[in-house]
Amino acid sequence: MSEVLNTDVDSQEENGFSRRRVVAGVAWSLPVIATAIAAPAAAASGISATAALTGPGSSITFVSSSGTGTGTNHNGTGPTGFQITNSGTTFTGAVSGTVNITPTGTVAAGAGVQSIQAGSTALTLTGASYSSTHVYNATFSYGGGITGGQTLNFPMSFQYERISGSQPSKVTYNYTLTLTLRLPDGTSRTLTGALTVSY
The missing domain is CATH 1.20.5 (Single alpha-helices involved in coiled-coils or other helix-helix interfaces)
Structure with a gap:
């Protein structure tokens, strides 16, 4: 069969x-x-954009985090902001960012971001805080989009951590700034720079 x-x-x-x-x-x-x-x-998929810090190593002024006036300002060095260059087609949607400023070694006060501008608009810094080891963290968002071929500048200003009691004196502290930008397509651009504050 x-x-x-x-x-x-x-x-x-x-x-x-x-x-x-x-x-x-x-x-x-x-x-x-x-x-x-x-x-x-x-x-x-993907956005054709690059990002970079502007003016790294420039002389900058650090204002007090408690806003106590110009007589309490300190001098230092660091970037003056960052920029995003869109070499592709126009994209819309939010660019979100995180800021982390970590001391190099042991310090008695931290450094932070006072403001970030996008044109004439100040971006809102959310969750801005210093840890017990003086590490600063904050987030922000820019929702304006960037046209094709445009370089958009984001000027930044900085602050130092005003602590209760006696402030550091006659010392310079060093910090590492890490700025992570997340574009609308889900990709990220990470920028790293150096900050110094002279007390």
Whole structure:
């Protein structure tokens, strides 16, 4: 009986495609089709934008975090802001950012961001705070979008941490500024710079 069935199968395969061959062919072709569909989508995504700190190492003024007036300002060095250059097509949606300023070694006071401007608009710094080890963190968002071929500048001003009791005196502290920008396509640009504050 099995010899008769095998003969039927063999004769059907000789005269054309068998069901087994068709199913096997479909199974092998599916992964190729899925890969071909996924590749163009990945290649087409992404915003063509770069970011950089502006004026690193410039002389800057650090104001008191408690806003006690110009007589309490300290001098130091650092960037004057950052910029985003869009070399691709116009994009809309929010650019969000995080700011982290970490002391180098042991310090008695921290350094932070006083303000970030986008044109004539001051961006809101959310969750701005100093830790017990004088690390500063804050977040911000810019929702204006950037046109193709445009470089948008974001001037920044800085503050030092006003602490209760006696302030540091006749000492210079060093800090590392890390600025992470998240673009509307989900990609990030990380900028790192140095800050110094002379007390």
